[in-house]
Amino acid sequence: MKCGIIGLGDMGSGLAKNLIKSGFETYGLDLDPNRLGAFIDMGGIAARDIGNIGAECDAVFVMVMNGDQARSVMLGKDGLVSHMTAGSAIILTATIKPHEARAIGADMAESGIHLIDTPVSGGFPGAQGGTLTMMAAAPDAVLDLYAPVMAAVSANIHRVGDRPGDGQTVKACLQSLIGAQFSATFEAAALAAKAGVSGQVLLDVFSSSSAGCGVVNNALEKIIDRQFTGTGSSIHTMHKDLTISMGLGEELGVPLHTAAAAMQIFHAGRTKYPDGDNWVCTRVIEEIVGAELHRNKAK
Incomplete structure (x- = not known):
């Protein structure tokens, strides 16, 4: 699988570090050129834009600050859903409001793209060390398929539900x-x-x-x-x-x-x-x- 990360801050940079360490070809995008430069230095591939990540990747982690940013990245004009192929997955690791995750899931329902709602805990040390706790919500078959990608960044993956919003x-x-x-x-x-x-x-x-x-x-x-x-x-x-x-x-x-x-x-x-x-x-x-x-x- 090819992986992508949108948001390469304290948490996203840790996701990137551990995906690359686990051997995944990893694309990244961030508005801060310094963060993007650090990502390239660790072996990541700088994406041109969101569409580039969507077109190239089988699984994309979204590690942004809030629900509006998550919706824009995923469902906005030229967002991930417009470019990813059926059967691929968006892994929502950002912490947003449960109702925002439910609404995003409903709007993605006919896209053929899986949504794994899995906020994380463990902070900066957990992200950098690959020991995050994930609160993952998606059908079991989807979680089974993307378990190797999630295991690269997490030491504890809890299956807490099967619907968007359950993880949040x-x-x-x-x-x-x-x-x-x-x-x-x-x-x-x-x-x-x-x-x-x-x-x-x-x-x-x-x-x-x-x-x-x-x-x-x-x-x-x-x-x-x-x-x-x-x-x-x-x-x-x-x-x-x-x-x-x-x-x-x-x-x-x-x-x-x-x-x-x-x-x-x-x-x-x-x-x-x-x-x-x-x-x-x-x-x-x-x-x-x-x-x-x-x-x-x-x-």
């Missing part, structure tokens, strides 16, 4: 939990800083307790080392994901109290530090209390 629904549930975990970590870090506890002590205790997990441990590591930018986890992405979670809760009439609190913390962080990563939310709380958490000591 599971991702919205997951992000409501992760957002709450992040926010609780940010608050605990600020509490420890104000109390004069060192970051290393807090990390040692948290990581060896029942509260320790990948989300909490990674966030706390970034906080105590003051790594608030350049970690591959832009605050805009999590803010967008929480917006999707909250929207799904409103649509279904489900109260999401802790996710709502997390949403406000991320909103504050994005407003004050729009170029920061997720962990920069801690700085907003630290500024309120007048203390910072560092690895060796609080300041």
Whole structure:
């Protein structure tokens, strides 16, 4: 199979890296010439445009930021659906609203092109390491056919449904939990800083307790080392994901109290530090209390 990737940012570049590593001829497209240059350097083929990717590839990953971009890339004028052959597949790895994925699937239904709705989790490390978790929704026969392509970028492929939107629904549930975990970590870090506890002590205790997990441990590591930018986890992405979670809760009439609190913390962080990563939310709380958490000591 020939593969394509639209969107070569922090996540898409990781998909590309691991597809090429697994031996797939891989085409890529991105608006940023620096990203495209890095993709070429790793062995990828720069596509002329979306139509070129569609015409050349059997499977195309779409890793864009939102539902409008996904729809444009897939169904817009000269979009993928206009150029891909029957039996090929679009693998939607972007996180968008469930109803947007359902609408895209409905509009693709007569095209003969498969849609695999599979948002991912694992962030920048997972994308670069090929260890992403996929929440894949498509008929089993389609997932069986494209399993080798998906396995090249993922360590865990969960079959969560057979319809477009099923994958996005599971991702919205997951992000409501992760957002709450992040926010609780940010608050605990600020509490420890104000109390004069060192970051290393807090990390040692948290990581060896029942509260320790990948989300909490990674966030706390970034906080105590003051790594608030350049970690591959832009605050805009999590803010967008929480917006999707909250929207799904409103649509279904489900109260999401802790996710709502997390949403406000991320909103504050994005407003004050729009170029920061997720962990920069801690700085907003630290500024309120007048203390910072560092690895060796609080300041």
